[in-house]
Structures are given as structure tokens and as C-alpha cells.
Amino acid sequence: MNDSLASLQQLTVAFDKRVVVDRVDLTVSRGDIITVIGPNGAGKTTLIKAILGLQKATRGSIVLKPGLTLGYVPQYLSLEPTLPLSVRRFMLLSGQKLTACREALAKTGVAHLLDASVHHLSGGEKQRLLLARALARKPDLLVLDEPAQGVDINGQAALYDLIRNLRDELNCGVLMVSHDLHLVMAATDKVICLNQHICCSGYPADISHDPAFIETFGQPVAESLAVYHHRHNHSHDLHGDVVDRGHHKHHSHATDDSHQGCDHAHH
Amino acid sequence: MPIIDALLDDFFWRALIGGLGVALVAGPLGCFVVWRRMAYFGDTLAHSALLGIALSFLISVPLNLGVIVTCVVLSLVLVVFQRSRALATDTLLGILAHSALAIGLVALSFMPDVRFDLTGLLFGDLLAMSRTDLLWIYGGALVILGLLAVFWRGLLMSTIHEELARVEGLSVETLRLVLMLMFSIVIAVAMKIVGVLLITALLIIPAATARRLAGNPEHMVALAIGFGCVAVTGGLSMSWFLDTPAGPSVVVTAFCAFLLVYGSARRAPA
Numbered sequence: 001m002n003d004s005l006a007s008l009q010q011l012t013v014a015f016d017k018r019v020v021v022d023r024v025d026l027t028v029s030r031g032d033i034i035t036v037i038g039p040n041g042a043g044k045t046t047l048i049k050a051i052l053g054l055q056k057a058t059r060g061s062i063v064l065k066p067g068l069t070l071g072y073v074p075q076y077l078s079l080e081p082t083l084p085l086s087v088r089r090f091m092l093l094s095g096q097k098l099t100a101c102r103e104a105l106a107k108t109g110v111a112h113l114l115d116a117s118v119h120h121l122s123g124g125e126k127q128r129l130l131l132a133r134a135l136a137r138k139p140d141l142l143v144l145d146e147p148a149q150g151v152d153i154n155g156q157a158a159l160y161d162l163i164r165n166l167r168d169e170l171n172c173g174v175l176m177v178s179h180d181l182h183l184v185m186a187a188t189d190k191v192i193c194l195n196q197h198i199c200c201s202g203y204p205a206d207i208s209h210d211p212a213f214i215e216t217f218g219q220p221v222a223e224s225l226a227v228y229h230h231r232h233n234h235s236h237d238l239h240g241d242v243v244d245r246g247h248h249k250h251h252s253h254a255t256d257d258s259h260q261g262c263d264h265a266h267h
Numbered sequence: 268m269p270i271i272d273a274l275l276d277d278f279f280w281r282a283l284i285g286g287l288g289v290a291l292v293a294g295p296l297g298c299f300v301v302w303r304r305m306a307y308f309g310d311t312l313a314h315s316a317l318l319g320i321a322l323s324f325l326i327s328v329p330l331n332l333g334v335i336v337t338c339v340v341l342s343l344v345l346v347v348f349q350r351s352r353a354l355a356t357d358t359l360l361g362i363l364a365h366s367a368l369a370i371g372l373v374a375l376s377f378m379p380d381v382r383f384d385l386t387g388l389l390f391g392d393l394l395a396m397s398r399t400d401l402l403w404i405y406g407g408a409l410v411i412l413g414l415l416a417v418f419w420r421g422l423l424m425s426t427i428h429e430e431l432a433r434v435e436g437l438s439v440e441t442l443r444l445v446l447m448l449m450f451s452i453v454i455a456v457a458m459k460i461v462g463v464l465l466i467t468a469l470l471i472i473p474a475a476t477a478r479r480l481a482g483n484p485e486h487m488v489a490l491a492i493g494f495g496c497v498a499v500t501g502g503l504s505m506s507w508f509l510d511t512p513a514g515p516s517v518v519v520t521a522f523c524a525f526l527l528v529y530g531s532a533r534r535a536p537a
Contacts (some may be wrong), residue, residue: 052430053434054433083484084487085483089483093423093424
């Protein structure tokens with residue numbers, strides 16, 4: 001596919017002998033929003049760092065589209081307080097023109113902060129600033145590491161909305177890492193569940209029923225996500241419910257209880 | 268005796284001109300030391316200068332050159348050790364700093380023919396500034412300012428966020444080497460004025476003072492240079508009139524300026 005921005009083949013990253021990312025195949029295309037989820041230590045950040053070229057692959061290959069411009073929104077902007085820096089200056093350090101910087105700031109809704117000091121921004125404003133900085137470079141592929149960290153719940157939803165809109169506007173690919181499952185499920189096209197290897201992947205609505213997903217995140221999480229999706233799609237719920245009960249025979253009774261609770265919530 | 272007076276004046280002015288040259292480059296580099304939290308790293312390199320001096324005597328090369336090369340080699344060794352992550356960085360720096368200093372002192376003690384003023388090396392000597400030293404200082408300053416001009420955006424960006432800088436295509440490794448080279452040069456040329464033990468103070472104190480008043484990075488650099496010049500002028504005058512050791516006098520002056528600024532300015536503008 002000529003629209004493929006980045007494709008990984010059997011990507012493996014190991015520190016000493018500990019394998020952190022295990023034979024991952026993944027393709028990100030223009031217009032995709034792919035979210036990598038997984039428990040702590042699952043190798044999510046390592047995976048995207050490898051794609052960004054910040055981490056060497058031990059085995060396997062990463063092929064980026066030639067001339068690809070990467071936009072990176074790091075996990076958290078920890079700034080050295082001894083370094084005086086305004087938003088304007090931070091944006092201009094990207095090497096882009098001021099007009100491009102202003103536009104990008106306007107897109108992420110922080111244009112009014114142009115002359116503020118970066119040290120005085122709130123968590124949400126910092127994330128929007130980082131996003132604007134990535135946008136100023138007009139990226140083909142936007143990579144975000146836990147973009148909603150340090151942002152309150154309302155802000156998180158707004159941030160994911162913004163990311164979707166930007167994808168539509170710029171027609172770029174988006175690859176992000178998150179462990180905030182609920183919001184991700186609502187905001188994403190495709191979810192990849194990583195636990196060293198890709199244990200499952202697919203559409204958000206399907207993935208919470210996947211046995212591999214349940215095994216990785218545990219029953220309660222999968223259940224709570226299932227609840228989440230039931231609210232959106234009732235018919236799917238009934239269908240999925242039957243399938244689920246099949247799986248749950250292997251598990252504890254508590255599962256069935258919580259499932260009944262979920263059903264009750266609908267009536 | 269006017270002739271002697273003129274001669275002594277000459278010493279003083281030489282030291283002052285040299286000191287101002289050092290302050291000119293200590294300003295920007297001091298800012299990087301503060302921003303990148305490299306104070307201990309700077310100290311380690313400065314301590315190793317003594318080893319550089321011993322080696323220079325041993326193989327008869329100019330002292331400044333010996334010091335620059337030793338510092339560059341030591342910073343490369345540091346980078347390699349840091350990569351291996353066998354020890355925490357501050358432990359590593361502590362080991363290297365004091366070992367380099369100790370090896371330097373031991374090596375010098377094996378050279379009874381070499382006459383040198385240890386106190387002068389450690390704490391600076393107002394009278395030791397020769398015309399050649401002035402050439403070294405301004406030559407070094409020219410190189411450093413040139414490098415800063417060329418690499419400024421990259422150096423600043425990699426200081427603010429190294430990974431972001433790398434994703435944006437900057438060669439962070441090269442920039443780090445450039446920075447280490449500049450540190451090595453500044454240590455070699457500042458050694459004569461403030462001595463190896465106090466170089467870090469001349470780097471850090473003016474930069475920290477400047478932080479209180481600065482609104483952007485360049486502003487902070489300019490102010491750091493200014494405070495450095497004040498410290499050098501005040502300190503050398505003090506050394507001249509009160510016969511105090513040069514390096515400590517410079518540092519005391521810098522510290523007074525620091526106290527004054529932090530006492531009067533309410534808080535940092537940005």
C-alpha cells in the first residue's frame with residue numbers, strides 16, 4: 001500500500017536479554033488512529049520509541065515512508081525551571097515560521113498563550129502546546145505517548161476529540177499509547193493490545209471480548225469496558241453477552257454477578 | 268618607582284583582560300551547566316585539568332593543549348561508562364573527579380625538575396597571566412563563540428527536550444560532543460584565572476544570578492556574561508589591592524552579586 005506511513009515487521013527490542021517488545025507486526029497508514037494499550041511494562045513506550053528512532057531495534061525491521069515527517073508528543077514536558085522559555089520561543093525552536101506556529105497553537109486552542117512562560121502552563125495546556133509543536137511541522141505521522149497524562153477527565157475527552165479532528169484535517173496517521181482504556185475505546189479506530197507481543201488487535205468494540213485481552217487486563221477491566229460499549233450498542237451487547245458467558249465458564253462466579261449488574265443497568 | 272608600577276599595572280591589566288575573555292565564554296557555558304544540571308560534570312572535568320597539566324609536562328606540550336585534550340578524553344570516557352550504566356552518574360563523576368585530581372598530584376610529585384605553583388593552579392594566580400595565555404583565552408573564546416553561533420538552536424533544543432530534538436532530526440550526540448569540547452576549552456583557559464577547583468563556580472554563579480532576571484535564554488546568557496565580568500573585575504581588583512588569592516576573590520564577588528540579586532529581585536520573570 002502506498003499509503004503506508006510506517007510498517008514494522010517482526011520488531012523485537014531487548015534490553016540485555018529481557019525482551020520488551022516481541023516480534024511486533026504493525027502498519028500505520030494515512031488516516032489511521034491506532035492506539036497501543038497494555039499494562040505497565042508492556043513495552044508500549046519502547047515500541048513507539050523504536051518507531052521514532054529513539055530506540056534501536058534488536059531484531060526485525062521498521063520501514064518509514066521516505067521523506068516522512070514525524071510529529072512527536074512526548075509523555076510529559078518536564079522543563080528545567082532554570083531555563084526561561086516562552087511559548088513563542090519554544091514553538092520557534094521547531095525551526096518553523098511564526099505564522100505556522102501561530103496556526104498550530106490556534107488549532108490546539110492555546111493561541112492566547114503565545115507570550116506566556118512555559119513554566120506557568122497547566123498540565124492540559126502543556127499537552128496542547130506539545131501537540132501544537134508537533135503540528136507546526138506538518139507531520140505525516142503523529143506519535144503521542146500518553147497524551148492525556150496530567151489532564152483532568154473533561155480535558156482528556158476534549159484532547160482525544162482534538163486528536164480525531166486533527167487527523168481529519170491533516171489527513172495524517174496517528175499512533176498513540178495510552179493506558180486510559182475507557183477514553184481510548186471511544187476515540188480510537190483500532191486498538192492494539194500489547195504485552196511484549198501483540199496479544200490482540202482490532203476495533204474497540206470487539207477487543208474487549210477477546211480472551212487474550214481479558215487475560216491481559218483481567219476480568220474486571222474487560223467487564224467494565226464491556227459495560228461501556230453496551231451503552232452504545234445494545235443489540236451487540238445481547239449478542240456478545242452470549243459469547244461472553246461461554247468464556248466465563250472458566251472463570252469465577254464474580255464475573256457472572258458483575259455481568260448481571262451490567263444487564264440491570266440497562267433495564 | 269614608576270617603572271615597577273607600570274610593570275605591575277601591566278600584570279593587572281593582563282589578568283583583567285584575560286579574565287573578561289573568560290567571563291565572555293563562561294556566561295553561555297555556565298547557562299548550559301545550569302540548564303542541563305551538569306555542575307558536577309563540570310567539576311569533574313575541571314579536576315582532571317591537573318592531570319592534563321602533569322601529562323603536558325611529561326610529554327612537553329603546551330599546558331592549555333594538554334588540558335583540553337585530557338578533558339575531552341575524560342568526557343568521552345564518561346559517556347562510555349554512563350552508557351554501560353554500571354554505576355550511578357554521580358558516583359562515576361565522584362570517582363573520576365577525585366581520581367583524576369589525585370593522579371595529577373601524584374604524577375606532578377614525580378617530576379621534581381618541574382617548577383610549578385600548586386596553589387596557583389588550584390586557586391588561580393593573578394600574576395601568572397602571560398601574553399601567550401591571553402592569546403589562548405581569546406583564541407579559545409573565538410572558537411567557542413563560533414561553535415555557539417552555529418549550533419545554538421540545536422544546543423538549546425536538545426537541552427530543553429532531548430528526545431524531541433532527536434525526532435526533529437537534530438544530532439544530539441554531535442551536539443553533546445560540541446558542548447564537551449567547549450567545556451574543555453573553557454576549563455583550559457579559565458584555569459589560570461580562578462584555578463581548577465573554582466572554575467565551576469565561575470560557570471554556575473553568574474548564570475544562576477542571571478536566571479533571576481532573565482525572560483528568555485539569550486537574555487540569561489547576556490546577563491550571565493555581565494555578572495561574570497563584574498565578578499572578574501571585582502575579584503581581580505580585590506586580589507590586587509588586598510593581596511587576596513585571585514580565584515577565591517572572583518568567586519566571592521560573584522557570590523555577593525548573587526546574594527544582592529536574589530535579595531532584591533522578587534521572583535524570576537519566566
